[in-house]
Amino acid sequence: MIVFDLKCGGGHVFEAWFGSSAAYEAQRSGGLLACPMCGSDAIEKAVMAPNVAAKGNQRAETPVPALPSGQPPSPEAIKTALATLAAAQAKALEGSQWVGSSFATRARAMHDGDEPHAQIHGQATLEQAKELIDDGVAVAPLPFPVVPPEACN
Numbered sequence: 001m002i003v004f005d006l007k008c009g010g011g012h013v014f015e016a017w018f019g020s021s022a023a024y025e026a027q028r029s030g031g032l033l034a035c036p037m038c039g040s041d042a043i044e045k046a047v048m049a050p051n052v053a054a055k056g057n058q059r060a061e062t063p064v065p066a067l068p069s070g071q072p073p074s075p076e077a078i079k080t081a082l083a084t085l086a087a088a089q090a091k092a093l094e095g096s097q098w099v100g101s102s103f104a105t106r107a108r109a110m111h112d113g114d115e116p117h118a119q120i121h122g123q124a125t126l127e128q129a130k131e132l133i134d135d136g137v138a139v140a141p142l143p144f145p146v147v148p149p150e151a152c153n
Helices: 021-029 075-092 103-112 126-134
Strands: 002-008 013-018 043-045 097-100 120-122
Touching (some): 013 021, 097 103
Parallel strands (some): 097 120
Antiparallel strands (some): 002 013, 002 043
């Protein structure tokens, strides 16, 4: 995984993780990236502090954010938090079918009565989502990243 600091046309800076630089470019050029604060799809890499090498070829560790006590969270606390998030995601997607990149087409077909209504989740570009909403199709973004069932968040 590689982390990028990104910024939108509105000036918001946020962090995003990708499997590779090529994955970032593919998602950016495919219109799959949007600012989590304002929804802008004008995304570019922001200037970020480099991860400076410590000794030899080893890279410096990125510090873990500290708790109010000044101590980093314990490995058990991190593991518990991740398990809680995974359980919340599984509960939210319970009974929903992954439809991948055909989300916009399937949602519109259900709205138009061409397909029976069903709970679905998948991927749509920001433009596709805007068009669905403008046409009165009931869609909403999920509060967490969703990947195909065979992938791991």
